[in-house]
Amino acid sequence: MRNLMVWCSIALLSVPALAEETAQESPTPAAAGDTEVAQVEEAEIVNTPEVTVLHTDITAPRATDAVGSIEIEAIPAVASAESLIPTKFQARIERHSADEIYELLTRAEKIAAGQDEYSTEEPVILVLSGEEIELFKRENYRDHKPLVDLAARLDAFNIIDVKVCNNWMAQRGIELTDLPPFVDNVPVAQQEAVRLEKAGYAYF
Numbered sequence: 001m002r003n004l005m006v007w008c009s010i011a012l013l014s015v016p017a018l019a020e021e022t023a024q025e026s027p028t029p030a031a032a033g034d035t036e037v038a039q040v041e042e043a044e045i046v047n048t049p050e051v052t053v054l055h056t057d058i059t060a061p062r063a064t065d066a067v068g069s070i071e072i073e074a075i076p077a078v079a080s081a082e083s084l085i086p087t088k089f090q091a092r093i094e095r096h097s098a099d100e101i102y103e104l105l106t107r108a109e110k111i112a113a114g115q116d117e118y119s120t121e122e123p124v125i126l127v128l129s130g131e132e133i134e135l136f137k138r139e140n141y142r143d144h145k146p147l148v149d150l151a152a153r154l155d156a157f158n159i160i161d162v163k164v165c166n167n168w169m170a171q172r173g174i175e176l177t178d179l180p181p182f183v184d185n186v187p188v189a190q191q192e193a194v195r196l197e198k199a200g201y202a203y204f
Contacts, residue, residue, distance in 0.1 A: 085118070086118065086200070086201075086202035087119070087120050087121075087122070087200075088120060088122045088199070088200050088201045088202065089108075089111065089118065089120055089122075089124045089125070089201060089202055089203070089204045090124070090125040090126070090127065090193065090196045090197070090201040090202070090203060090204075091104040091108070091124065091125065091126045091127075091203070091204065092203040092204065093126070093127070093128065093129070093130070093132065096129075096130035096131045096132045097131075097132065098132070098135055098144060098147060100132075101126075101128075101132050101135065101147060101151075102146070102147050102150070104126060105126075105147070105150050105151055105154060105160065106150075107204065108124035108126075108154060108159060108160050109150075109154055109159060111124060111204070112124070112154075112157075112159040118204060123158050123159060123160055123161040124159065124160050124161070124204075125160075125161050125163065125196055125201060126160060126161070126162050126163065127163045127164075127165070127186065127189045127192050127193050127196075128162065128163065128164045128165065128189070129164075129165040129168055129189030129190070130168065133164050133165070133168065133169060133174065133179075134174075135147060135148070136148060136151070136162075136164075136179050136180060136183055137174070137178050137179060138178055138179070138180070139178075148180065151180075151182070152180060152182055155182040156182070161184070162182060162183045162184065163183070163184045163185065163186045163189075163192060164176075164179065164183055164184070164185050164186070164189075165185075165186065165187075165188060165189035165192075166185045166186060166187050166188075167187060167188050167189070168189065169185070
């Protein structure tokens with residue numbers, strides 16, 4: 001009986017000590033909760049930059065309002081200088097003289113040969129609409145042989161295309177048969193010049 005009482009006393013003394021030891025080894029629920037909140041708060045500090053690709057008007061740059069964000073804007077392509085250089089030409093005739101026509105024919109030959117600031121593979125158009133038409137009449141060939149021969153040679157090599165105003169010739173009684181065979185006619189010179197300009201023929 002005495003032994004039984006001694007054993008019970010030892011058991012009662014061991015229970016509080018065991019409970020205290022278990023409490024020290026296991027974290028309290030409140031402490032675990034505090035750790036989880038701290039981890040969440042730490043995770044919220046990380047800020048990843050946002051990348052925004054704009055698909056709107058590329059000609060109007062926009063500044064970003066969001067802190068830490070990056071905007072990528074498309075930049076329009078700039079047309080190259082070569083694409084702006086004309087490749088088809090018509091002569092601008094102002095003085096309607098033999099010297100001017102000869103200068104224009106010589107310039108057309110240089111353009112076709114690539115010896116000018118411009119170059120082309122198309123015939124250079126000369127639309128005659130004044131006294132310069134008289135230079136090409138058969139009866140005046142001896143007086144203007146160098147000019148007419150140069151025009152004939154350039155036309156034969158498809159370097160130039162000479163056209164005369166039919167309206168102007170009709171007013172002066174000139175027939176197309178009075179001119180060399182390489183000369184063509186158009187109804188109205190001004191209308192033909194406008195048509196050529198709309199077709200991309202630049203003046204030189």
